[in-house]
Amino acid sequence: MMATNTLHPQLAQITGVLTSVSIYNDWGRGYVRLEDQTYMTITGSALVGLTEGVSYRFDGRYLTHPKYGQQFECAAASIDIPLHEDAITRHLAKNFKGCGKVSARKMVKLFSGNLEELRDLIVNNPFAIDFSLVTSRKVEPPEGEDLSTLIYRDLSTRLGLSGVRDSVLRKIAKWLHGQVETAGNPVKAAWSLFSGDPYMPIKFVSGYGFAAADGIALKFLNFPRFHDYRVAAMVTYALREACEQNGHTYLTIDEIGVRIAEIDVDVDVIHAIAAAEARCEPITAENHRYYPNHLLTAEKRLAHALAHRIFGNGDPITDMTDDLLKHEIRMAEKMLSSPEKPFELDDSQRKAVTGMLHARCQLHTLTGPPGCGKTALMEVLVSVARNKKIRFCAPTGKASKVLSNRVKRFGQIATTIHALLEVTLDGFEYNAHNQLDVDIVIIDETSMLDLELACALMEAIPLHAHIIFLGDVDQLSSVGPGQFLANLLQIGFDHHRLSSTHRNDGGILEVVQQAGRGYADCVDRPDVRFSHGLPEPDDVGMSRVIASYHAAIKRHGIDRVGLLMPRRKGDRETPGWNVTYCNEILRQELNPDGCKIIGSQLHVNDRIIIRQNEVLKQGEDEKGKPIYEQVVNGDTGFIREVFLDQDSNSVSHLILELDDGRQIRYPSASMSALNLAYAITVHSSQGSEYDVVIFMCTNGSPNFVHRGIAYTAFSRAKKTLLVYGDDNAVRSIVRREIPKRNSVLSQRTQSYVNRLAA
Numbered sequence: 059m060m061a062t063n064t065l066h067p068q069l070a071q072i073t074g075v076l077t078s079v080s081i082y083n084d085w086g087r088g089y090v091r092l093e094d095q096t097y098m099t100i101t102g103s104a105l106v107g108l109t110e111g112v113s114y115r116f117d118g119r120y121l122t123h124p125k126y127g128q129q130f131e132c133a134a135a136s137i138d139i140p141l142h143e144d145a146i147t148r149h150l151a152k153n154f155k156g157c158g159k160v161s162a163r164k165m166v167k168l169f170s171g172n173l174e175e176l177r178d179l180i181v182n183n184p185f186a187i188d189f190s191l192v193t194s195r196k197v198e199p200p201e202g203e204d205l206s207t208l209i210y211r212d213l214s215t216r217l218g219l220s221g222v223r224d225s226v227l228r229k230i231a232k233w234l235h236g237q238v239e240t241a242g243n244p245v246k247a248a249w250s251l252f253s254g255d256p257y258m259p260i261k262f263v264s265g266y267g268f269a270a271a272d273g274i275a276l277k278f279l280n281f282p283r284f285h286d287y288r289v290a291a292m293v294t295y296a297l298r299e300a301c302e303q304n305g306h307t308y309l310t311i312d313e314i315g316v317r318i319a320e321i322d323v324d325v326d327v328i329h330a331i332a333a334a335e336a337r338c339e340p341i342t343a344e345n346h347r348y349y350p351n352h353l354l355t356a357e358k359r360l361a362h363a364l365a366h367r368i369f370g371n372g373d374p375i376t377d378m379t380d381d382l383l384k385h386e387i388r389m390a391e392k393m394l395s396s397p398e399k400p401f402e403l404d405d406s407q408r409k410a411v412t413g414m415l416h417a418r419c420q421l422h423t424l425t426g427p428p429g430c431g432k433t434a435l436m437e438v439l440v441s442v443a444r445n446k447k448i449r450f451c452a453p454t455g456k457a458s459k460v461l462s463n464r465v466k467r468f469g470q471i472a473t474t475i476h477a478l479l480e481v482t483l484d485g486f487e488y489n490a491h492n493q494l495d496v497d498i499v500i501i502d503e504t505s506m507l508d509l510e511l512a513c514a515l516m517e518a519i520p521l522h523a524h525i526i527f528l529g530d531v532d533q534l535s536s537v538g539p540g541q542f543l544a545n546l547l548q549i550g551f552d553h554h555r556l557s558s559t560h561r562n563d564g565g566i567l568e569v570v571q572q573a574g575r576g577y578a579d580c581v582d583r584p585d586v587r588f589s590h591g592l593p594e595p596d597d598v599g600m601s602r603v604i605a606s607y608h609a610a611i612k613r614h615g616i617d618r619v620g621l622l623m624p625r626r627k628g629d630r631e632t633p634g635w636n637v638t639y640c641n642e643i644l645r646q647e648l649n650p651d652g653c654k655i656i657g658s659q660l661h662v663n664d665r666i667i668i669r670q671n672e673v674l675k676q677g678e679d680e681k682g683k684p685i686y687e688q689v690v691n692g693d694t695g696f697i698r699e700v701f702l703d704q705d706s707n708s709v710s711h712l713i714l715e716l717d718d719g720r721q722i723r724y725p726s727a728s729m730s731a732l733n734l735a736y737a738i739t740v741h742s743s744q745g746s747e748y749d750v751v752i753f754m755c756t757n758g759s760p761n762f763v764h765r766g767i768a769y770t771a772f773s774r775a776k777k778t779l780l781v782y783g784d785d786n787a788v789r790s791i792v793r794r795e796i797p798k799r800n801s802v803l804s805q806r807t808q809s810y811v812n813r814l815a816a
Contacts, residue, residue, distance in 0.1 A: 071116065085101070143166050292321055357509060360803065453745065574765075607644070666697055711724060
């Protein structure tokens with residue numbers, strides 16, 4: 059039987075017996091025998107947990123698969139039992155273990171005056187049926203019918219068409235299970251709790267955010283638009299989204315008002331903030347600045363850590379006399395020289411390395427554009443301070459790999475900051491209470507360091523140790539909130555800036571320097587070519603870019619070529635110069651024969667990028683201690699192997715080969731965080747080096763597409779830079795200043811320094 063949903067003509071409902079079902083991870087495919095005895099293929103996450111042989115009512119929509127024909131995509135499923143004595147008797151006898159036909163008939167007779175109540179118990183709370191009234195045998199509800207499952211099924215029936223992922227509904231159900239009493243009708247109590255405040259689970263259920271809660275509240279529950287629960291949650295959402303998207307650590311009340319108006323223009327911001335404070339939302343107001351609590355905590359702790367190092371002078375890295383130090387530096391220069399490429403510091407470099415080696419302040423910055431010798435200077439410093447315990451690190455695996463290649467001649471390696479601090483499920487092994495055994499820590503690509511990671515690193519380094527931050531303030535700031543390097547340079551301690559260029563990068567370096575000054579001549583050079591016009595993302599234009607990409611990877615290898623774009627979001631089926639569409643086209647070109655991974659859109663040997671930070675267990679060491687690896691948003695690599703569960707229906711885990719050399723055992727539960735990465739955003743390329751960069755320079759909002767985007771994209775190239783874009787658009791983009799981020803880290807640090815000095 060098929061009935062079209064009158065509220066949504068594109069939606070439909072079918073009723074029938076689920077004759078078979080196979081589950082692949084958190085997605086299923088099965089067959090339903092309809093009332094006219096025909097069969098329908100059914101798919102969807104809502105099939106997980108359903109029982110073969112049971113009649114269900116399925117809500118969803120019809121789809122026509124290019125290979126398998128007409129199917130029904132299920133968004134919600136609920137047990138279907140006709141309100142008839144024989145139907146209920148058959149269901150009890152078939153699905154309740156220990157209940158025979160005689161006991162089933164007795165139970166139906168017991169409810170003969172109210173069959174609807176019995177059917178409601180069977181569907182929503184089978185544990186509440188007291189079979190002791192009709193039999194002495196122990197009767198158990200159907201397998202898998204625990205309370206969380208029943209609450210989930212109720213939510214799915216009511217909200218399956220809301221667009222909220224099935225896996226999230228299951229998490230909400232599990233949380234609700236812990237909030238309601240098991241006596242009475244807990245399913246009904248769970249729905250009452252949820253429908254009374256659909257915004258409450260946001261704080262407790264990962265993956266369930268304001269947008270999902272708001273859609274349910276307004277479209278399914280007729281929730282009042284100006285209810286305190288809604289506007290309070292809206293404030294937290296607006297604040298967190300703005301901080302995460304734009305890198306702010308706080309917003310002013312006017313900025314919150316602008317963000318709230320984008321959600322609902324009629325909401326009064328003063329009333330909303332008052333409601334948020336009354337509801338104890340995780341925000342804090344300080345001096346007319348509104349912080350997400352976790353960012354305020356991180357900013358205060360980081361400011362304390364910086365202030366104590368600035369205020370308390372210690373021993374210098376070396377106490378060599380000036381003459382001996384000059385001798386050591388000359389010896390280092392000779393060691394770093396070769397007959398083909400002699401090496402000698404210029405006056406500014408010599409002054410910088412001498413200053414850091416003799417400074418009593420434990421904090422140092424060394425900044426400058428590409429090619430000015432920052433890493434070479436660290437090689438000299440390491441040579442002079444060879445008896446010290448030195449560690450090198452960078453925010454990402456790609457950046458640490460680049461740094462490792464430079465310092466391995468000294469027997470040093472560079473790691474990610476996460477690896478240096480040793481990730482555990484509860485945070486970091488090394489922290490304020492268990493600090494690293496080091497004398498010097500050198501951090502590269504400091505512009506990528508966000509507020510919370512900077513805080514964790516600073517607290518894990520002992521006070522006597524020297525910390526040297528390397529970076530380029532003209533590059534994009536961190537993906538996460540904060541502008542750590544820019545803030546450091548506003549605080550008074552041991553700063554050194556290099557400006558003279560020593561690396562011969564030819565035309566690439568010229569266009570990088572131009573972009574840093576807010577200018578682009580768009581003139582072709584031997585190693586830089588401009589398209590002088592943005593091709594259309596049609597077959598002709600896409601073929602042109604793909605041909606350039608093919609030629610580059612054939613010569614250099616796919617991991618040495620970066621196809622970079624400002625924009626990530628788009629549609630896989632709609633042509634556009636965005637990462638989403640281009641990756642779909644490139645995957646078909648570059649990995650056409652990759653075996654499809656069941657339950658996902660990915661294939662074996664796909665090039666991927668990880669889109670979320672996660673701590674993953676990798677096994678145990680020889681002493682049985684768990685081994686963990688931290689993967690971070692922006693790590694790239696390949697899917698090399700897929701391992702299935704014993705039933706061979708579901709993926710157990712993947713093996714990822716990351717560009718930084720690590721082999722990662724990656725759980726199937728996190729596969730939604732893997733995206734294709736034949737093309738990536740400029741933000742994701744930070745810390746990387748490519749022999750060839752192909753930059754699709756598309757225009758956009760000044761808050762998003764600006765000088766920092768072009769500068770970072772240009773500076774990723776080592777040998778060849780290809781810029782596809784309209785010349786006027788390129789010039790306009792590099793003229794735009796990098797948007798400022800709200801941060802008072804430098805002022806807060808200075809205030810703490812003043813208190814220590816008082």
